[in-house]
Amino acid sequence: MTYMIDAWLERPHPYLRILHRDTGEVCALLEEEALAELSEQGDLDLSSLSSTEPLVLKELVRNLFLFCYARALRPHGDLH
Template sequence: MTYLIDAWLDRPHPYLRILHRETGEVCAVLEEEALHELQDQGDLDLNGLSSSEPMVLKEVVRNLFLFCYARALRPSHDVHHKIEI
C-alpha cells in the first residue's frame, strides 16, 4: 500500500492526515495536541515530511502510524482515532 501525507502545520490549528494513495481514504489523523506531543518528544521530523526520498517517507509514515496506535491504546485517552492498515 502507498500513502500520502497531507500536513497543514502552519495553521492556527495544525493537523496531519495519512491518506491511502489509491482511494483517498483517511487512514490516520493527528491533530494539534498530538502534533505538539510529537514535537515535544522530538519525533516529528519536518525535514522528513518534505523529503522526496521514498525510504525517508516510508519511515515517517511508519512512525506516525506507530504513534497513532500507541496513543489510541492509552486508557486515559477518550479521543477516537481512525487507524486502518
Template sequence: MTYLIDAWLDRPHPYLRILHRETGKVCAVLEEDDLEELRDQGDLDLAGLNSSEPLVLKELVRNLFLFCYARALRPHGEVH
C-alpha cells in the first residue's frame, strides 16, 4: 500500500493525516497533542516530512502508524 502524508504544522492547531494514496481514505490522524508528544520523544523528524527519499518517508509513516496503535492501546485518558 502507498500512503500520503497530509501535514498542516504551521497553523494554530496543527495536525497530520495519513491518507491511502489510491482511495484518499484517512488511515490515521494525529492532532496537536500527539505531534507534541512525538516531538518530545524525538520520534517526529520534521525534516523527514520534507524528504523525497522513499525509505525516509516509509520509515516515517511506519513510526506514525506505530504511535497511533500504541496510543489506541493506552488506558483511556492516559498520556505519556
C-alpha cells in the first residue's frame, strides 16, 4: 500500500492528511490541535515533509499513523 501526504501547514487552520495513493481515500487526518501537539513533542519534522527519500517518507508516515492511533485510544478528557 502506498500513501501520499497532503499537508497545508501555512494557513490559519493547518492540517495534514495521509491519502491512499491509488484511491485518494483519507487514511489519517491531523488537524490544528494534533499538529500543535506533535510540534510541542518535537515529533513533527517539517524537513521530512519535503524529503524525496522513500525511507524518510515511509518512517514519517509510520510515525504519523502511530500518533493518530495512540491519540484515538486516549480517554476523551486526556489531551496529553
